[in-house]
Amino acid sequence: MLTIKVPATSANLGPGFDSIGMAVSIYLTVKVIEPAAAWQVEHDLGDLPHDETNLIVQTALKVAPDLTPHHLQVTSEIPVAHGLGSSSSAIVAGIELANQLADLQLPAEQKVLIASQIEGHPDNVAPAILGGLVIGTKAGEKFLAVPAPALPWDLITYIPAYNLATADARAVLPATLSFQEATHASAIANTLAAALVAQQYEVVAQLLEQDQFHEPFRQRLVPELTTIRRLAHEAGAVATYLSGAGPTIMILSGPDCTAKVVQAIQGAGLQAPIQVLTSVATGVQVERA
Ligand SMILES: Nc1ncnc2c1ncn2[C@@H]1O[C@H](COP(=O)(O)OP(=O)(O)OP(=O)(O)O)[C@@H](O)[C@H]1O
Numbered sequence: 001m002l003t004i005k006v007p008a009t010s011a012n013l014g015p016g017f018d019s020i021g022m023a024v025s026i027y028l029t030v031k032v033i034e035p036a037a038a039w040q041v042e043h044d045l046g047d048l049p050h051d052e053t054n055l056i057v058q059t060a061l062k063v064a065p066d067l068t069p070h071h072l073q074v075t076s077e078i079p080v081a082h083g084l085g086s087s088s089s090a091i092v093a094g095i096e097l098a099n100q101l102a103d104l105q106l107p108a109e110q111k112v113l114i115a116s117q118i119e120g121h122p123d124n125v126a127p128a129i130l131g132g133l134v135i136g137t138k139a140g141e142k143f144l145a146v147p148a149p150a151l152p153w154d155l156i157t158y159i160p161a162y163n164l165a166t167a168d169a170r171a172v173l174p175a176t177l178s179f180q181e182a183t184h185a186s187a188i189a190n191t192l193a194a195a196l197v198a199q200q201y202e203v204v205a206q207l208l209e210q211d212q213f214h215e216p217f218r219q220r221l222v223p224e225l226t227t228i229r230r231l232a233h234e235a236g237a238v239a240t241y242l243s244g245a246g247p248t249i250m251i252l253s254g255p256d257c258t259a260k261v262v263q264a265i266q267g268a269g270l271q272a273p274i275q276v277l278t279s280v281a282t283g284v285q286v287e288r289a
């Protein structure tokens with residue numbers, strides 16, 4: 001049986017809006033059961049479609065329109081519309097499904113290009129394909145993705161119960177920034193990218209909370225962000241950022257402080273589930289049994 005496994009991803013890392021993301025240790029798994037008369041997607045992920053309109057199948061058909069329909073069994077640890085790259089995991093799984101069933105032998109750069117064209121930006125899809133921490137951008141007709149070293153901290157992941165669709169979280173962003181605002185925001189992001197690559201983690205820690213592109217505008221959609229950021233600092237965490245479009249909040253902490261940070265958040269009555277994740281070096285994986 002063919003099995004495709006795609007990691008969740010945490011995008012933006014504060015100032016790296018639409019550009020920086022990392023693969024993390026929870027997964028979407030697609031098992032290809034058998035050929036069928038029509039596409040059938042078995043899952044228990046709520047309202048998502050069970051037929052060929054499912055994003056996984058739609059993506060596969062964009063890549064290989066003549067694919068034979070199959071019965072798929074989908075399980076996912078990645079909460080949908082929560083800022084952990086669920087849509088990217090589905091897109092990457094669909095590309096890999098087409099790649100395997102039609103034997104396309106797509107190179108990784110081609111998968112990043114196709115996935116970024118569908119998603120619009122590479123920050124979730126590139127690490128879901130390549131693994132690790134990736135910095136990328138659209139450049140003309142291409143998408144460029146540059147791997148950087150993994151962060152050295154625990155990823156304390158606070159996952160609110162409510163959904164936040166990316167489209168809704170993008171709708172609150174301003175249509176324009178002034179020249180001065182844009183140059184300052186991108187200077188912060190550029191320096192963060194340089195510090196990530198140079199592994200200057202004291203600089204990384206200072207810049208992760210300096211975003212000017214999206215968090216100031218999205219904060220009202222995720223009111224816990226300010227409180228959690230304060231509690232996390234008091235308990236010794238390194239930095240806190242809004243994961244992807246939210247509402248998940250990512251707290252970076254040295255392993256010695258992690259238990260204290262979790263206790264501080266829970267002790268303050270913030271009751272949403274917390275998972276301590278790690279970054280993962282491997283992107284989409286295929287197994288044949
Ligand atoms: N496992 C899945 N199978 C099929 N479609 C999915 C799956 N997961 C997500 N989707 C699609 O993606 C949509 C959610 O995408 P959205 O971009 O709003 O959230 P997200 O990807 O979880 O967040 P973010 O991009 O901020 O990390 C769902 O409404 C659904 O259409």
Ligand SMILES: N[C@@H](CCO)C(=O)O
Binds near residue numbers: 244245
């Ligand atoms: N960079 C994207 C990630 C979610 O797709 C955003 O923050 O809107």
